[in-house]
Amino acid sequence: MIIPIRLESSTVRGYNVTIDRLPKLSFDTKVVIVTNPTVAGFHLDNLLSKIDAKDLDVVTVKDGEEYKNLDTIVDILDELFTKQLDRKSLLIAFGGGVIGDMTGFTASIYQRGIDFIQIPTTLLAQVDASVGGKTGVNNRFGKNLIGAFYQPKAVYIDIDFLKTLPKREFSAGMAELIKMSVMFDREFFEFLEKDDLSSRDSLNRAIARSVELKAWVVNQDEKEAGIRAVLNYGHTFAHVIENETNYREYLHGEAVAIGMVMANLLSYELALISLDEVDRVKNLLIKHNLPITYEIRDIEIFYNKFFLDKKSSNSKIKFILPKSIGDFEVRDNISKETILKVLAKFKRVDR
Ligand SMILES: NC(=O)c1ccc[n+]([C@@H]2O[C@H](COP(=O)([O-])OP(=O)(O)OC[C@H]3O[C@@H](n4cnc5c(N)ncnc54)[C@H](O)[C@@H]3O)[C@@H](O)[C@H]2O)c1
Ligand SMILES: [Zn+2]
Numbered sequence: 001m002i003i004p005i006r007l008e009s010s011t012v013r014g015y016n017v018t019i020d021r022l023p024k025l026s027f028d029t030k031v032v033i034v035t036n037p038t039v040a041g042f043h044l045d046n047l048l049s050k051i052d053a054k055d056l057d058v059v060t061v062k063d064g065e066e067y068k069n070l071d072t073i074v075d076i077l078d079e080l081f082t083k084q085l086d087r088k089s090l091l092i093a094f095g096g097g098v099i100g101d102m103t104g105f106t107a108s109i110y111q112r113g114i115d116f117i118q119i120p121t122t123l124l125a126q127v128d129a130s131v132g133g134k135t136g137v138n139n140r141f142g143k144n145l146i147g148a149f150y151q152p153k154a155v156y157i158d159i160d161f162l163k164t165l166p167k168r169e170f171s172a173g174m175a176e177l178i179k180m181s182v183m184f185d186r187e188f189f190e191f192l193e194k195d196d197l198s199s200r201d202s203l204n205r206a207i208a209r210s211v212e213l214k215a216w217v218v219n220q221d222e223k224e225a226g227i228r229a230v231l232n233y234g235h236t237f238a239h240v241i242e243n244e245t246n247y248r249e250y251l252h253g254e255a256v257a258i259g260m261v262m263a264n265l266l267s268y269e270l271a272l273i274s275l276d277e278v279d280r281v282k283n284l285l286i287k288h289n290l291p292i293t294y295e296i297r298d299i300e301i302f303y304n305k306f307f308l309d310k311k312s313s314n315s316k317i318k319f320i321l322p323k324s325i326g327d328f329e330v331r332d333n334i335s336k337e338t339i340l341k342v343l344a345k346f347k348r349v350d351r
Pocket of ligand 1: 039128130
């Protein structure tokens with residue numbers, strides 16, 4: 001399956017996302033694979049056997065979100081200069097979203113920009129991080145605050161890499177995939193309800209649909225001025241949950257799952273969705289071992305954290321809500337009272 005990404009508003013030409021067994025790839029330039037020891041340990045030999053290049057090298061960085069920072073970028077750049085990469089050279093991001101974001105960012109600044117391709121090895125990176133051209137790193141002021149919009153030359157998605165992925169990481173990727181179905185495609189949601197994605201065919205099909213939907217959104221809004229914000233369904237709540245739990249308790253996708261349940265209840269409160277549909281989304285999340293509950297200690301504190309990334313508490317918070325299953329509505333005028341009413345459903349009951 002090949003999904004073309006066409007960026008209509010952009011000066012950059014489009015590229016393809018190929019969903020299949022990784023083909024043999026050959027390049028008449030220098031190629032550097034950027035990966036980490038975990039992914040390399042499982043899959044590097046396989047990747048090396050598929051690549052034919054004028055000169056092939058590997059740069060390994062430490063595994064973990066905590067290394068997604070400028071220090072690591074400087075280390076990667078140093079290695080690229082040592083290996084004397086030129087402007088025609090190519091980088092291959094081989095790993096999850098952390099590797100993808102850092103490799104893309106490095107490619108965007110090495111000698112003002114060289115080509116890179118994405119070979120994502122987590123479900124989250126396959127359905128989300130590798131598509132759309134956002135690259136970057138974290139700093140002490142927050143996540144992904146430094147970076148660039150920089151599109152890869154190609155993306156290759158091979159689900160065989162997922163065989164070694166921890167179950168929890170797989171589920172976290174499922175949360176973003178389910179998100180796409182609830183926002184944009186009722187038929188896709190119903191397919192996910194019926195199918196357990198255990199066959200190669202159905203998992204490929206689900207990833208392809210999710211990528212297609214993300215591509216459709218990104219094509220319209222590469223730089224996140226409008227509809228791309230809809231991809232943040234569940235995320236307004238998730239960011240507060242991640243912040244309250246110091247990014248330790250939940251994987252991002254797990255927090256998004258809880259966030260979607262919260263958004264759905266808010267949507268129900270505004271009569272945009274039925275309780276039956278709220279339950280259907282919940283059941284699909286449960287089917288993929290995702291958490292759906294969270295104990296809020298103090299709903300006022302939780303509410304105020306919505307404004308963390310806003311300039312002042314007078315700014316409006318934008319909520320992305322499902323309008324039934326398969327459609328969305330963006331609201332920035334919901335009363336505090338309504339929001340607190342929903343948060344109260346998650347309030348910890350002291351026993
Ligand atoms: N650019 C975007 O549009 C975008 C979108 C969503 C998320 N992101 C970013 O992506 C990152 C999260 O990505 P992630 O969830 O892939 O996390 P990750 O890259 O940290 O990978 C999760 C873990 O799985 C390991 N791993 C990767 N592939 C494996 C495999 N095949 N087998 C076994 N283990 C494997 C990794 O080494 C890591 O320990 C965050 O930094 C986030 O900001 C970016
Ligand atoms: Zn997300």
